[in-house]
Amino acid sequence: MIEASDIVDVLDECVSMEREFLSLLKKLVRTETPPGDKKSHKKLFSILEPELAALDFDTQIFPGKESGGQFYARPVKMNKNGYQLLLGHADTVWPRGTLNKMPFEKNENIITGPGIYDMKAGLAMIVFALQLIDKQGLKPELAPVLFINSDEETGSTDSVSKIKKLAKAMDRVYVLEPSLDPDGKLKTRRKGVGHFKVKIEGTSSHAGIEPEKGRSAIVELSYIIQKLYALNDPVNGISINVGKIEGGISTNVVAPQSSASVDVRVLTKKDAEQIDREIKKIEPTIPDVKIKITGGFNRPPMVQNNRNRALWNAATHIGSELGIELSEGISGGGSDGSYTSLYTATLDGLGAVGDGAHSPTERIFLEQTLQRIAVLVNLLLLPPISE
Template sequence: MDVHLKEKEMLDLLKELVNIDSGSYNKEGVDKVGRVLLPYFMELGFDIQRVKQSEVGDHLIICHSERKKPSILIVAHMDTVFEEGTVEARPFSVKDGRAYGPGVIDMKASLVSVIYALRYVKEIGSHAYKDVQIILNSDEEIGSVTSRSIIEKEAIGKSYALIMEPARRDGSVVTERRGSGRFTIEVHGKAAHSGIEPEKGRSAIEELAHKIVKLHELNDHEHGISVNVGIIEGGDAVNTVSAMAIGHIDVRVATLKQAEEMEHKIEEVCSSSDVNGTEIELTGDMRRPPMLKNKKTEELFHIIRNVGAELGIDLKDTKTGGGSDASFTSAMGIPTIDGLGPIGGHAHSEKEYLVISSLTERTLLLAKVIERLMTEKKD
């Protein structure tokens, strides 16, 4: 099988996937993506376990019917960040060597890549494809809230974890990520007319403003800590002292110790009011631990880089502040490499694109890595 000769076929499947609205809360759409993919895995002899969900799409655990104890875990997600109706506004398209459309690089191209990599391994006569377990989850874009426990359970005993987020724009794979958390502050005050009796009011917006200043003072960019109150809500009218205000907080950290410290510091900031008569409710947590570059990660990257060199790819690694499911397997001590999908850019925006030539290139890389890791296990 020559993967490069399969480009049109792969693009046809990619077009079908991209032209399905599958935002994280669009259960029907995400489940449709799963239904499109299942026959491809079944054709290869894989069994599919569907983990049903009520609010998001069902998660899929995929293992070969002849499996014993697969040593490679591949994780990819079926959901996107885009609202229903996005496909109608800007469906899949191709121009000047790039493919466009909602979720084309994050990460529907990777779903296609996984299928054709496994096909390649099978067709060259290797049994390495049977040594792979795949998890396709449906809520990665909202923090893998319901799929984290599944990933962690299935990762137990695995020798390697390959995470199919897209490669960076320069083709680098990811060996290090910052941990991330999401918190929400809900402030309750007391409404009053700001012209007639403002002294009777207790401004929730004023209280939230105090908290925003204190939270942003926790930033320490030099050491990898960032705190950002990115969305605020509150107030009913300009001439009314606000009875309610809400702030949504994004937190990024570089180490596990920082994650613990930030949870404590945010709780401390919100433990008391600056505006008398207001009350604060804090919810949320650190959703993803940091993915740390350690010796095991470096050894796995060395293997993948050597495979790349054999294919004429000068593979580099990098770190990023964004979160992914790689954090879960890495925190368990499993050698993990992320960014093994095709190359593209502008994810989560209307400019999102895939470099078409990378679709077959990175599929072949993934196939050869799977084959090589089985050899490494035997050695």
């Protein structure tokens, strides 16, 4: 257990940084970073680089194939006690031009803008936590290392190998994804995420003259969709959604092909393996129709293992000493924290307090978000969890 004397009360300092925090946050939000927009990703990295350089951090950008790459930073003077990772992403789900409809605006305690909650505010929180540690002359036992990718919203294909490699070298990982729900729950469990593609080949024929000779791929798809939805199990956290369908040629032709894109979420590795088997063994209902199902789980579930619980317990104790009540929750959304949790202690949802991720109502609550920086500062000052 952390002693009360070990807690650094920097709440007032965090709240007093409002003007400077908003200045950086505005720059980050107004730099729109849509998926796959390499130029915009690099522009955002260029905003972060001088902030870290001023704190005597070395910075580097690793190139990406389908994204703007990854921003990596570490102190010039590294201690030998080990490392802790601050993890986040620069990309958002919003296309360029969204700022025209969702401008960066402040209305008392509420700040809005595309990507502000998920997760531009989290990036600003990283910077200000490190600045506060520097200003207070505090010395973390573990060197803080930053890794910000720009393809998280599209599956982290470019960056996942580096994330896993870094995680193996870290004592712990703090993920600055936004907290959960308006009350700011930390994310101590996450569902695993799977994506599947269903392709169906039927036989075309004239819909008016000889429909009996056709084998409709669209009708077959309707049967398969029902089979997929029958696998939903809300009680056990299993959700399956057919989010996109395509097919057919014309209204007067029996459809020779169709396809569907399927999103699957599960809480456990066992369920992931079971659902994967169930989906891939689905057979066609209509004779002479062929189906092909590909895909699988790309993000594993993040589970409540002992090392993750140790970080959660530390966070709640820190919060209690600071007068911040922290609670926990399960997120159905994916995160790179699911990868790091495979190798080292991981605590997710340490970013902004707000709501509306991926929604036109996206927003943060400024005061509560600033207060969470104080929690992050103290988490960074923890001794190695192995001690």
